[in-house]
Amino acid sequence: xxxxxxxxxxxxxxxxxxxxxxxxxxxxxxxxxxxxxxxxxxxxxxxxxxxxxxxxxxxxxxxxxxxxxxxxxxxxxxxxxxxxxxxxxxxxxxxxxxxxxxxxxxxxxxxxxxxxxxxxxxxxxxxxxxxxxxxxx
Numbered sequence: 441x442x443x444x445x446x447x448x449x450x451x452x453x454x455x456x457x458x459x460x461x462x463x464x465x466x467x468x469x470x471x472x473x474x475x476x477x478x479x480x481x482x483x484x485x486x487x488x489x490x491x492x493x494x495x496x497x498x499x500x501x502x503x504x505x506x507x508x509x510x511x512x513x514x515x516x517x518x519x520x521x522x523x524x525x526x527x528x529x530x531x532x533x534x535x536x537x538x539x540x541x542x543x544x545x546x547x548x549x550x551x552x553x554x555x556x557x558x559x560x561x562x563x564x565x566x567x568x569x570x571x572x573x574x575x576x577x
Contacts, residue, residue, distance in 0.1 A: 488515060530542065
């Protein structure tokens with residue numbers, strides 16, 4: 441019985457030591473190097489809100505598509521509202537001028553479908569500027 445208690449104590453100590461070591465490693469890890477630099481550019485502001493594009497996030501994908509990170513601030517709808525800021529990772533087909541959101545605020549959108557901007561001038565600007573930056577960049 442005493443031998444079993446001794447083994448449990450050793451296992452418990454190893455567990456807490458490992459947990460502490462993991463915490464120290466993660467606490468001092470250089471996260472900022474993995475994230476990379478962002479280059480936010482305000483594309484447009486209208487009654488709906490403001491739309492930014494991270495020019496540094498534009499990446500080439502198969503089939504002539506690109507991926508971009510955007511930020512949208514939705515204007516407050518009333519005086520009690522502070523507005524809402526959302527981050528989107530968009531996949532854009534520059535030839536067809538279509539897009540789909542693959543992530544919203546860090547949550548993957550696995551079932552997102554290709555769509556047009558439906559004359560949303562903020563999305564039109566994202567598509568136009570992203571594709572232009574990709575072609576010229």
